[in-house]
Structure formats: C-alpha cells, structure tokens
Amino acid sequence: MERNDFNPRMVTLARESAGLTQSSLAHLAGISQGLISKIENGFEVPQENILGALAHSCDVPPDFFFQSDELLGDGLVDFYHKKRLTLPVKPLKKANALANVRRLEAIRLLRTLEFDSVVRFPVCAPDEEWAPEAAAQMVRATWRVPPGPMPNLVALVEATGVPVFIADLGHEKLSAICMPGIAGKHVIVLNEMLPPSARRFALAHELGHLVMHNGYASEDMERDADAFASALLMPAYEIRRELQGLKFRDLGQLKMRWRVSMAALIKRAQDLGAISERQCRTFFMQLSKMPGGRKRESGEFEPENPRLMRHLIEYYERELGYSRAEIAKLMVLKEERLMECYLGEDPRKVRSITPQRRLHVVPALEA
Structure with a gap:
C-alpha cells in the first residue's frame, strides 16, 4: 500500500473497535489528543513512528490504516441493530466498528x-x-x-x-x-x-x-x-397445539424441544391466544423468581457456533497454499489475532508447532 493511500477513517474504526476514546488512544500512543483529532479528521498524516504507535495501541497492523473499503453504519443509519433506548453511546460505537472490521475481514x-x-x-x-x-x-x-x-x-x-x-x-x-x-x-x-x-x-x-x-x-x-x-423458530401452525393449556412446568421441556427461551415461549403462547394476558403476566413473574431470572434462565442447551470463517481460512491454507502470515495480511489483521479469534489457538503455545493436516469441508459448499 502506498503512503498516500492513508485513510483517516480507518484510525477512527480501529480506535472504536478497540473500545478506546481519543484521549485513551493518545495516552497509549504517547501523543496528544489534539493530534489524534487532527489525524482522524484528515488534517494530519502521521509519521511512520506515530503510525506504528497507533497500530500497536489498537492491536492492528499498520496496513489497516490504508484500507479504502467502504464502511457502513455512519450515524447508525445503514445497518440494523437490536438495542434498547437506554444503551450508552460508547458500546454502540464499539459494536458498530467491530461489525465493520469483521465485515472487511470476511469480504477479503x-x-x-x-x-x-x-x-x-x-x-x-x-x-x-x-x-x-x-x-x-x-x-x-x-x-x-x-x-x-x-x-x-x-x-x-x-x-x-x-x-x-x-x-x-x-x-x-x-x-x-x-x-x-x-x-x-x-x-x-x-x-x-x-x-x-x-x-x-x-x-x-x-x-x-x-x-x-x-x-x-x-x-x-x-x-x-x-x-x-x-x-x-416457532411456526404457528406447528407449535399452537403444544401451547394449548400451557402450564409453567411445561416450559423447560418445550425449551429443549424448540431451542428457544422460556420467555419466548410465553410470549408466543400469548400472541397465538393459547394463554391469556393475565396468565402471561403470571408466567413471567414465576420466571423472574427462578434462579437467574429471565436473563439467565435454567436449562440452557449447547450453543450453535459459527464455522464458516474458520473453514474459509483453512481452505486458503490447505488448498490454496497460503501461509498464515499471508492469510493475516490478506485479511489485514495480526497473525496472532487470526490464530486466537478465528482458529481458537493460543499463539504463545503453538508458535513452534506445525499444525496437523485436517480434512477441509466448507459448509456453504455442501448445501
């Protein structure tokens, strides 16, 4: 990437995805907040030493600041998010930036x-x-x-x-x-x-x-x-008969069968007319009194974990002959973070270990 391709918006993206304010980034990088502000607003192009300090503080490679890809979500208009009105601005900005970073890595x-x-x-x-x-x-x-x-x-x-x-x-x-x-x-x-x-x-x-x-x-x-x-998750024409005459003691078994929360089942039962509004309130009160309440219900099932990105990375490595350093460069992230976030490996433990060859399957290609 050429030096004149510096993109100040990527500094803001890196900072917000790391959950940093301008003042905290300035402190970590050893420069003034005023300089950070000028860099992010395009009035200053950082020298190589400052660029390295910014990259280190945000845990990204210096090449991150030279990406020209389009970003989404400015002003929280271009993307959808499920939030409450009481949500603080800082975590919303971090989440928006994090989603943009993941999107860029996936697109590459x-x-x-x-x-x-x-x-x-x-x-x-x-x-x-x-x-x-x-x-x-x-x-x-x-x-x-x-x-x-x-x-x-x-x-x-x-x-x-x-x-x-x-x-x-x-x-x-x-x-x-x-x-x-x-x-x-x-x-x-x-x-x-x-x-x-x-x-x-x-x-x-x-x-x-x-x-x-x-x-x-x-x-x-x-x-x-x-x-x-x-x-x-709960089609009306299939679940309605199972919700008729619903008792609170039935919710645990229904949760495991339909793989939804008890709270979702209660709400669905009311929406379908299987229980009254009064019964709905009573069920929610009973649920709130249980250990963990509505936020941490009992009887959770195993989570559904993503696999696509890991399989894509393994495809590049096993089938296309890319090294992990090359894959990290393609995705514009540090090799250590590639190993930790996408491959579930501890870089400190596997640095000197040659990975075993594994059978590669891409779920998207199987369907």
Missing part, C-alpha cells in the same frame, strides 16, 4: 472464492411488503426446513455464504448487529454475553431485518423482526 476472504452451490439467501423484493409470519414461512420453504423445530440456525445462515460472528459487543442490551452488504455480502455479529437461547433468537431477529427490510428502515422494524424470529 470471500471476494476471491466462487461458491457454486450456495444455498440462496432469501430476500423480500423491494416493492413488496411481507408480513413477518409470511416472510418466516418463505425462509423455511426456501431453505427446505422440515416441519418442527428449526435446526442449527447458524449453520443454515452460513450455508448461504453469510458469516456469523460471536463477539463481546460491550453491553448485554445490545443483542446483535447485522450489516446488509452489497450482492448479499451480509455480516451478522452476535453478543457472546447472551445465553444460547437468547443468542439464537437474536440471530433470527437480525435475519428478519436482512430478509424483510433489505436496506430500508421503518418505524415498526424492531417489532416486525421480533415477530419474524418468533414465527421462524
């Missing part, structure tokens, strides 16, 4: 690969308005999901070539973020703070945004995305 791997048999990502036409229930039925039909509980939702989404990430989004009220990309290059980031049942619902919620809203915001989009998630 995906742009040079061709998927011949990718499962189609279902999207409602821009000139059509789909009700959440109908949109959820369309998705299940497109993916040929059999009747009953939804299978591994992470695997189904990633089979379309859309990577799913699990990361610390900085605040439990921010359940997930999705970024609609060009030509279906979407990215979904789920909050690792959530228990598996809540994380699965959050993924279905973000999927609803990408399927129904297709780059456009609306006043009811959050409510519609919740309704879509409920309909996708």
